[in-house]
Amino acid sequence: MPSEIYAGVTVEVDGEGFFLHPEQWTEAMAPAIAAQAGVGPLTEDHWRVVKFMRTAYLDKGEGPTVRVLGKTSGISIKELYELFPKGPAKLAARIAGIPKPRGCI
């Protein structure tokens, strides 16, 4: 498995950069992950979304999709795309150190 070093800690990630062990994540790692994912620098709004994703994941075992984020985070889908242009749910999940949202089939 590939690994990355964020904030001086080695963590295991999958082929797309998503954490395999979400418990390894700390807030200090987020800026470096964001930079790698082409997002940033992280503003207060970015952080709101990242923390919302992480909390939703810890509550439900799964990160929300873009549509659910738009309905529940208080930030519209349009704004979410401005913050995370290449896919808000995917990018925010990666920066929040949680698995890729499974989405729907």
Added chain:
Amino acid sequence: MARRVLVLGGGTGGTLVANRLRRRFPASELAITVVDGDDRHLYQPGLLFVPFGLAPARRLVRSRHARLLPDVTFHQGRVAHVDVETRAVTLESGDRLPYDVLVVATGARLVPEETEGLVGPGWREKVFTFYDMPGATSLTGALASFDRGRLVVGFVDLPIKCPVAPLEFAFLADWYFRRRGLRHRVDITFVTPLDGAFTKPVASAALGGLLAEKGITLATEFATGEVDGAGGRLVSYDGREIPFDLAVMVPLHEGPAYLAHSPGLGDELGFVPCDIHSLQSKASPDVFVVGDGADVPTSKAGSVAHFEGDVVVENIACHLRGEPPLAQFDGHTNCFVETGFGRALLVDFNYDTQPLPGHYPGPVGLPLMRRSRLCHAGKRLFEPFYWHVLLPGYDVPGITSAMPRAGKEFDKEA
């Protein structure tokens, strides 16, 4: 006294569960009631064919109550809310229906108004959907008078019912304009928020290959944020644009509105969280879910409602005996994918196994993932089968709820 099973929704899943329960339990043991807001049962797979003049709209709709066996009560009324604590459903009329077991089978509904501009200027003039009867019938005329320009076919976001249907529409549109000798004047683009033609890799490659072969442009990772009917363009959330003269879009889906007023039962989008194997609601052990309304990681499709129905009936029997639900749904899904020119291909998969080549339901059977006239015939013959075998709740020899492994080429999975 007979115990009461209340089934919300008289569509595919609700009807077959009610009828299968009726065959299994005498009326003295179990009172079965089906609730629906109207008495029109629509054969939804038929909608795909209506715009092309391949299915008369009238044939696709029948009475809901006449699909139910004698001794199943049909109660017409719209659900206001469900209270799982007191085990009762309240209708908008104020009627209160108590239950011992509740089956949520109210499916998914279209919410085109959730997408900016979709129902704005140009709606049903140059922007259509074929996912409901008014849309499908109005599209018939629009296609007939379309003789040049850019046709865009796609969906806004998942989940949608029958995720292959937009692809089938694109394939049939290619066939339709070729038959009319106009194909060289019509550009067809398939628009998807996914990164390929379909969700699962082997099928995505195969269906993407078919699009290319038919000269249909594939636009991927396009998250439609706005439909500008007047200006004739789709605009994605990240600012890209796709121009069109005629757009056929599948709108966003949600669960029924009453779930928003039924604490704990539905999620943010109105789908019902449940154990993905037992189909028992996470809100209450007395509630089971079948069909498009279930929040399970497989397609929303009639075949799924059918296979889930077997499991739900078994688990209701367990629950009535005071036992935990023993039957397990494996995510089994199959669909005939119409590819035009009188051919179709069949895909068959479950939670763990993606669609693979081979044969279904065993080594001798219909070819999988390969176009054939046989599968086209299967798709068309499914309609009488649906009304006369599936809905009445008969068992079909050789067709099991669990996905058959025999006949599949697992070495193609890589």
